Amino acid sequence: MLLYVLKRLLHSIYVILAISLIVFIALRLTGDPVAVMFGAGEPTKSAIEHLRASLGLDKPLIMQYLIFLKGIFTLNLGTSFRTGQPVSGMIFSRMGATVVLAFAGVIVALIIAIPVGIISAVKRGTAWDFLGRIFSLLGLSFPNFWLGIMLIMFFAVYLDWLPASGYDGPVSIILPSLTLGLILAGVLARLVRSSMLEVLNKQYITVAKSKGTSEWLVVLRHGFRNALIPVVTFLGIQFGSLLGGTVIIEQVFAWPGVGQLIINAISERDYPVVQGGVIILALLMVFVNLLVDLSYQFIDPRIKVEGRKA
Amino acid sequence: MSEAAIQKNDRPAKIKSKKNKVLIFFIKLIRNPSALIGSLLVLTAIGCALFAPFIAPYNPEKINLIERLAPPSWVDPNSPYLLGGDPIGRDLLSRIIYGARVSLLVGISGVVLSSIFGVILGLIAGFFRGWLDELIMRIADIQLAFPFILFAIVVMSILGSGIWKIIIILGLTYWVGFARIVRGQTMSLKETEYIQAAYVVGSNNFKIIMKHVLPNVFSSILVLSTLYIAEFILLEAALTFLGLGSDPTIPSWGGMLADSRNYLSTAWWTATFPGIAIMLTVMGFNLLGDWLRDELDPNIQI
Numbered sequence: 001m002l003l004y005v006l007k008r009l010l011h012s013i014y015v016i017l018a019i020s021l022i023v024f025i026a027l028r029l030t031g032d033p034v035a036v037m038f039g040a041g042e043p044t045k046s047a048i049e050h051l052r053a054s055l056g057l058d059k060p061l062i063m064q065y066l067i068f069l070k071g072i073f074t075l076n077l078g079t080s081f082r083t084g085q086p087v088s089g090m091i092f093s094r095m096g097a098t099v100v101l102a103f104a105g106v107i108v109a110l111i112i113a114i115p116v117g118i119i120s121a122v123k124r125g126t127a128w129d130f131l132g133r134i135f136s137l138l139g140l141s142f143p144n145f146w147l148g149i150m151l152i153m154f155f156a157v158y159l160d161w162l163p164a165s166g167y168d169g170p171v172s173i174i175l176p177s178l179t180l181g182l183i184l185a186g187v188l189a190r191l192v193r194s195s196m197l198e199v200l201n202k203q204y205i206t207v208a209k210s211k212g213t214s215e216w217l218v219v220l221r222h223g224f225r226n227a228l229i230p231v232v233t234f235l236g237i238q239f240g241s242l243l244g245g246t247v248i249i250e251q252v253f254a255w256p257g258v259g260q261l262i263i264n265a266i267s268e269r270d271y272p273v274v275q276g277g278v279i280i281l282a283l284l285m286v287f288v289n290l291l292v293d294l295s296y297q298f299i300d301p302r303i304k305v306e307g308r309k310a
Numbered sequence: 311m312s313e314a315a316i317q318k319n320d321r322p323a324k325i326k327s328k329k330n331k332v333l334i335f336f337i338k339l340i341r342n343p344s345a346l347i348g349s350l351l352v353l354t355a356i357g358c359a360l361f362a363p364f365i366a367p368y369n370p371e372k373i374n375l376i377e378r379l380a381p382p383s384w385v386d387p388n389s390p391y392l393l394g395g396d397p398i399g400r401d402l403l404s405r406i407i408y409g410a411r412v413s414l415l416v417g418i419s420g421v422v423l424s425s426i427f428g429v430i431l432g433l434i435a436g437f438f439r440g441w442l443d444e445l446i447m448r449i450a451d452i453q454l455a456f457p458f459i460l461f462a463i464v465v466m467s468i469l470g471s472g473i474w475k476i477i478i479i480l481g482l483t484y485w486v487g488f489a490r491i492v493r494g495q496t497m498s499l500k501e502t503e504y505i506q507a508a509y510v511v512g513s514n515n516f517k518i519i520m521k522h523v524l525p526n527v528f529s530s531i532l533v534l535s536t537l538y539i540a541e542f543i544l545l546e547a548a549l550t551f552l553g554l555g556s557d558p559t560i561p562s563w564g565g566m567l568a569d570s571r572n573y574l575s576t577a578w579w580t581a582t583f584p585g586i587a588i589m590l591t592v593m594g595f596n597l598l599g600d601w602l603r604d605e606l607d608p609n610i611q612i
Contacts, residue, residue: 011451018452026464141593143544145551146567146585149574153582157575164574237454244459248548263552266467274467278460286455 008293012286016072019282023275024068072283077276082268087276091258095280097167098257101180102246104173106235108181109188114224114231116185117192121200122219132189139186144245148179148252165254176253180245184238191234195227202226236292240285247281338605345601351594358410367392368401370408370561375399379577394579397569402579405561406587412562413591416476416546417539423481425535428488429527433519435489436496447493450486458483458545466554473556476549480542487534495527529606536599540592547588563588 059067071077077087120132155175156164163172199205200223208218247259254260258277265273339345358365368391380386380395389395393403435443462479469475499505499522508518549555550564558565563584570580 014448015452015455019456022456022461023464026468137593137596138589140596141540141589143547143551143564143567143585143588143592145548146581146588149567149571149581149585153574153578240455240457241459244457247459247463248552251552262463266463267553271468274464278464281460282456285457289455 005294008290012290015286016283017069019279020069020072021065023279024065026275072279077279078272080265080273081270082265082273087272088280090261090273091277091280094256094258094261095284097255098243098246098250098259098281099284101173101176101250101255101257102239102242104177105180105184105242105246105249108177109184112181112185113188113192116189118196118219118224120189120193121196122215124197129193132193136186136190136193139183139189142183142186144179144183145248145252147183148176148249151175151179152253165252167256172253172255176249176255179249179252180242183245184242187238188231188234191230192227195230196223199223199226232292232295236289239288239292243281243285335605339601342601344597348594348597348599348601351590352598355410355414355591355594358407359414362408362411366401366404366407368404370400370404373398373400379573379580381577382579393583394577396566396580397573397577402566402583405566406563406584408561409563409566409584409587410591412473412550412556412560413543413546413588416473416480416556417542417595419477420480420484420542421535421538423477424484424538425488425531427481427485429492429524429531431485432489432492433496433523436493437500437515437519437523439497443493446489450489453483453486459548462545462549463552463554466549471550471553471555471557473560476546476555480545484538484542487538488531491530491534492527495530496523499523499526529602533599533603533607536595536602540595540599543588543592543595 075088077091079086080090083090116132116135120129123129152164152175155162162175164175166172196219200219205218205222208222209215246257247262249255250257250259251263258281262274262277265271265277339349362370374395376399377390377395378399379397380389380391380399382394383389383392385394391401391403393401393406396402396405431446435446458480461483462476465479466475505518505522508522513521546555547562547564547567550558550562551568553568555564556562566584567581570577570584573580
């Protein structure tokens with residue numbers, strides 16, 4: 001067990017190193033970051049040299065990378081080109097909004113997908129199943145940002161029930177979390193359905209039924225509990241694309257999270273903020289993946305972690 | 311798959327049965343309602359992309375400020391445009407028809423590129439194993455841990471927008487899906503008797519891969535490709551919507567939705583129709599991909 005945790009930790013460190021390398025290389029691809037910082041203006045030579053030295057750009061590449069890496073582990077991600085504030089502070093002040101939105105999206109998705117998937121599986125082949133599958137197909141085919149736009153047009157513009165964008169008290173989270181959740185629920189309902197179908201064919205279900213336990217009790221107690229593992233795995237794997245989705249949805253709803261910060265920084269050519277934001281989101285993702293991997297055994301103690309391929 | 315091996319002795323029979331197989335395949339496709347709807351949607355999108363200049367009622371680039379945000383002609387009979395005009399008076403329908411080009415180009419080229427990388431690396435990993443396998447799979451693991459959108463945001467924000475840049479980034483990220491499937495299947499194929507037999511009669515590795523391994527992994531590649539096209543179309547639209555995707559001067563569905571954002575309360579059509587186009591096209595590929603999976607490879611793990 002301890003060995004497994006260590007292995008997983010090592011893997012996470014690999015991933016962080018790889019991501020930092022990608023971001024570092026991408027930064028160098030821009031050419032001279034100093035030239036980017038001065039933009040269209042024509043700085044004096046001594047001003048360039050001064051800035052270069054203060055950013056550590058006069059050192060060899062390897063040193064620059066090590067300094068950059070140290071910055072990641074100490075969460076010192078440089079300062080914004082535009083505001084001059086430390087990047088990590090800017091990101092952490094917005095992290096809460098992003099995490100809350102992602103979390104709300106998952107809750108919405110689970111609330112919708114679990115009943116839809118279970119009913120689809122239990123009533124297999126009926127009209128209910130058909131409707132459930134259409135729901136899944138729509139979830140897979142809707143562009144998430146377009147669903148957001150349509151929800152704004154209907155609930156905010158046409159009905160005028162909810163705020164269209166920004167953060168305006170707790171009701172503001174309804175539309176963005178619904179957007180994220182509905183899209184995620186499509187895939188999730190399909191997964192719940194197929195894993196329920198698999199479980200419902202197992203012998204212990206037949207046994208429980210023949211004991212005279214009521215059908216829904218069997219489905220929920222014996223069926224769903226065992227069908228839950230693929231769902232948790234999936235949510236763990238999908239956490240990255242959930243964060244990606246959050247970045248886009250934040251832009252649609254002007255939700256004051258890290259995603260919006262990153263996208264705005266792009267149009268302002270504020271590279272340290274873009275890179276810092278991406279790195280922090282990636283770290284968050286690695287952390288969640290690790291947590292999900294380690295939590296398997298609490299859901300199902302039968303899983304032998306050593307046997308699993310990471 | 312052992313069928314193919316048996317029929318090898320009898321060439322004409324094999325060709326005939328191959329023809330029949332294709333025919334049976336199409337009959338099945340037409341008889342299955344969701345597969346039929348899926349292929350019709352896909353064919354419509356492909357038709358729009360190929361014949362855009364002949365189908366589009368107007369020039370998609372033609373700016374006509376008098377008709378800016380003109381409503382659809384069935385709402386306002388004075389409007390010249392069937393689906394309305396965009397914020398600078400271009401015909402929405404014509405732009406949607408031309409927009410199919412960007413989406414399909416990204417979807418299909420992205421899949422071609424990622425499948426080439428993925429199949430080659432998956433074959434190497436699964437066939438030769440050893441340290442190459444270790445290395446390739448380690449890289450794959452790391453890539454899986456890094457979401458595409460974040461990767462694309464970093465790279466596109468630096469390189470600037472462009473269709474080919476998206477395609478290359480898709481190829482460099484999504485090869486992992488192909489590589490994992492091809493690797494797994496190659497590993498189990500290598501243990502089968504007929505590949506062992508091919509070794510015995512003196513076939514070399516290259517010949518075995520081309521003749522026995524590749525044809526057998528083809529159906530999985532086809533299934534994954536179809537589903538990935540759907541995903542790539544969504545990703546391109548999202549990136550373009552964020553201003554990081556295809557060139558803003560070329561009509562694209564994501565770009566049209568980005569243009570519509572300030573007019574949600576005044577011109578609902580600008581935000582509605584391009585989205586419907588994306589949804590229907592993506593749904594077409596998803597329906598087709600799901601059917602192909604059930605038909606060819608029900609156990610595939612994607």
